[in-house]
Amino acid sequence: MIEVRDLTINIEGKHITQHVDFTIPRGRITSLIGESGSGKSMTVSALLGMLPVDAKVSGYVMYEGRNVLDASDQEMESVRKQDVFTIFQDASNSFNPSVKMGRQLYAFSGERVGDTIDVFNEKMKLILDQLGLAWDVVEQYPFQLSGGMLQRCMIACAFYVEPALLIADEPTSALDMVLQKEFIQLLIRLNEERNTTILLITHDLDIVAEAAHEMAVMQQGTIVETGTVETVFSNPHHAYTKRLLESRF
Amino acid sequence: MKSRKALLFWCSLLGLIVFLTVFSNMLAPFSPNEMNMDDVYSAPSSDHWLGTDHLGRDVLSRLLEGGKVTLAVASGSVILSLIIGIVYGGISGYFGGLTDTVMMRLLEALITIPALIIILSFQAIIQGGMWGMTLLIGLTGWLVTARIVRSEFIRLKEEEFVKMANMFGTPVWKILWGHLLQNSIPAIFVVTLFNFAGAIFMEVSLSFLGIGIPPAIPSWGNMLYYAQNDILIGAWWIALFPGIMIFLTILSINFIGEAWKNPKRRRVND
Numbered sequence: 327m328i329e330v331r332d333l334t335i336n337i338e339g340k341h342i343t344q345h346v347d348f349t350i351p352r353g354r355i356t357s358l359i360g361e362s363g364s365g366k367s368m369t370v371s372a373l374l375g376m377l378p379v380d381a382k383v384s385g386y387v388m389y390e391g392r393n394v395l396d397a398s399d400q401e402m403e404s405v406r407k408q409d410v411f412t413i414f415q416d417a418s419n420s421f422n423p424s425v426k427m428g429r430q431l432y433a434f435s436g437e438r439v440g441d442t443i444d445v446f447n448e449k450m451k452l453i454l455d456q457l458g459l460a461w462d463v464v465e466q467y468p469f470q471l472s473g474g475m476l477q478r479c480m481i482a483c484a485f486y487v488e489p490a491l492l493i494a495d496e497p498t499s500a501l502d503m504v505l506q507k508e509f510i511q512l513l514i515r516l517n518e519e520r521n522t523t524i525l526l527i528t529h530d531l532d533i534v535a536e537a538a539h540e541m542a543v544m545q546q547g548t549i550v551e552t553g554t555v556e557t558v559f560s561n562p563h564h565a566y567t568k569r570l571l572e573s574r575f
Numbered sequence: 576m577k578s579r580k581a582l583l584f585w586c587s588l589l590g591l592i593v594f595l596t597v598f599s600n601m602l603a604p605f606s607p608n609e610m611n612m613d614d615v616y617s618a619p620s621s622d623h624w625l626g627t628d629h630l631g632r633d634v635l636s637r638l639l640e641g642g643k644v645t646l647a648v649a650s651g652s653v654i655l656s657l658i659i660g661i662v663y664g665g666i667s668g669y670f671g672g673l674t675d676t677v678m679m680r681l682l683e684a685l686i687t688i689p690a691l692i693i694i695l696s697f698q699a700i701i702q703g704g705m706w707g708m709t710l711l712i713g714l715t716g717w718l719v720t721a722r723i724v725r726s727e728f729i730r731l732k733e734e735e736f737v738k739m740a741n742m743f744g745t746p747v748w749k750i751l752w753g754h755l756l757q758n759s760i761p762a763i764f765v766v767t768l769f770n771f772a773g774a775i776f777m778e779v780s781l782s783f784l785g786i787g788i789p790p791a792i793p794s795w796g797n798m799l800y801y802a803q804n805d806i807l808i809g810a811w812w813i814a815l816f817p818g819i820m821i822f823l824t825i826l827s828i829n830f831i832g833e834a835w836k837n838p839k840r841r842r843v844n845d
Binding site for chain 1: 734735736738739740741742743744745753754757758760
C-alpha cells in the first residue's frame with residue numbers, strides 16, 4: 327500500500343534519515359521499531375507531508391501509485407483528511423483541554439467523513455459501548471478522563487472513520503502495562519474487523535511481538551532490518567536487532 | 576482554602592464598588608452637579624454623609640458618579656487594548672519567523688517609552704474629553720497583552736492537539752479561535768485585570784494633573800485634583816474618600832489578579 331524508497335531527510339545539514347526503504351502492505355500491521363531519536367517520527371512526518379519547512383527530502387513515498395513527496399499541499403491535505411488517521415503518544419495532549427469531548431470526538435470522526443451530528447451520536451454510542459466507555463464521556467473535558475480512557479476515545483475515532491491507514495506513533499508509552507495490552511488488543515481488533523492497515527511505531531519489542539505482522543528496525547536514521555515478525559525474531563541478522571532482542575525481559 | 580476566601584472577599588468588594596457606581600443614578604442622594612452655596616465645605620453629617628465641596632456639591636454623589644466615569648474610561652480602554660493586543664500578539668505568535676521578529680522589535684521599541692509621556696503629549700494636542708482619554712489609554716495599554724498572547728500562542732502551537740487539528744485540515748481560523756485563543760484565556764484574563772488596574776491609575780493620574788477628564792464631569796482623579804486646595808483649609812473629606820475608593824479598587828483588582836495567576840487554576844500548564 328505504501329512503499330518508501332530511498333527516503334533521505336536533511337534538516338540544516340544534519341541527516342535525520344538516510345536511504346530508508348520499507349513497505350507497508352495493505353491490511354497488515356507493520357511495525358517500525360527503533361530507539362528514540364532514530365528518525366521514526368520524522369519518517370512518519372514525511373509520509374504525511376508534515377515535515378518542517380526547512381527539511382530537505384529526497385526519495386519516494388509511493389501511495390496508491392503517486393509519490394506523496396511531490397504531491398501538492400491540497401492533495402496531501404485531502405489524503406490526511408480522508409485516508410489517514412493518526413494516534414499520538416499521549417492522548418491527553420491530543421485533545422483540546424477547553425472543549426468537551428463530544429465536540430472533539432465529532433471533529434475527529436463524524437465531521438471528517440461528513441456525517442451529521444445525529445448520525446455521529448448514534449454510531450459513536452455503539453462504538454464507545456464496544457470499547458467499554460460510557461456515553462457520559464462526551465459531556466466531560468479531557469482532563470477529567472484518564473490517559474487510558476482518552477487513548478480509547480482516540481481509537482474509537484479510528485473505528486468510526488475506518489481509515490485506509492492508521493498511524494499509531496508510540497500509542498502505548500503513556501499507558502501502564504494492563505492498559506497497554508488492552509490497547510494493543512483494540513488495534514488488533516481494528517485490523518481484523520475492519521481490515522485497517524496499521525503502521526505501529528514503537529520502541530517496545532513486546533508490543534511488536536504481540537501485534538505486528540511485519541516489522542522494520544531502524545537505527546540512527548537507517549533501516550537495518552525488515553521482514554515478517556516471525557523471521558526477524560527467529561533469525562535476526564543485524565547486530566542491533568540481535569541486541570534489541572537480547573534486551574527483552 | 577484560605578486563598579479562596581480571600582479571593583471571594585476581594586471579588587465581592589470589587590463587585591460592590593462596581594454595583595454602587597453603575598447604579599449611581601439611583602443610589603446617589605443628590606445630583607452630582609447640584610450646587611448649594613449656602614452649604615459649602617460642610618463636614619460629613621447625616622445630611623451629607625461624606626460632606627460637601629467648595630461649591631456645596633454632595634461628595635458621596637460625586638464619588639459614585641465619578642466612579643462610573645473612571646471605571647467606564649478604564650473598561651473602555653482595556654477592551655480596546657485587549658482587542659489590539661490579541662490581534663497583534665496572535666499574528667506575531669502564530670506566523671512566527673520574520674513577521675514575529677519585526678513585530679516584536681517594534682513592540683520592544685514602543686514599550687521603552689513610558690505610556691504616561693505618550694498620553695501626556697497627545698492629550699496636550701487633542702485636548703480630548705472622556706472618550707479621547709479612553710482611546711489614548713487603550714492605544715498605549717496593549718503592549719503587555721500582545722506579549723502574553725504571543726508567548727501563549729507559541730507555546731500552544733507546538734502542542735499535540737494543535738498539530739492534530741492541523742493534520743485533519745481544520746481551518747486556520749478555527750485553530751486560532753478554538754485551540755489557541757480559547758486556551759490562552761486564563762493568561763489573557765490575568766494580564767487584562769492588571770491592565771484594568773493600570774488604566775484606572777492612568778485616568779486618576781491624568782485627571783489629578785489636570786489634563787484628563789474635563790472639569791465638568793466628576794471622576795475620582797478630578798475630585799482629587801480639586802481637593803488639593805481644599806485640604807489646605809482643612810476639608811479633608813473631599814480628598815480622603817476618592818482616595819480610599821481608588822485605593823480599594825486597585826487593591827482588589829490586584830489581589831484578584833494575583834489569585835488567578837496561580838498556575839493551579841489552569842488546565843494546560845507545562
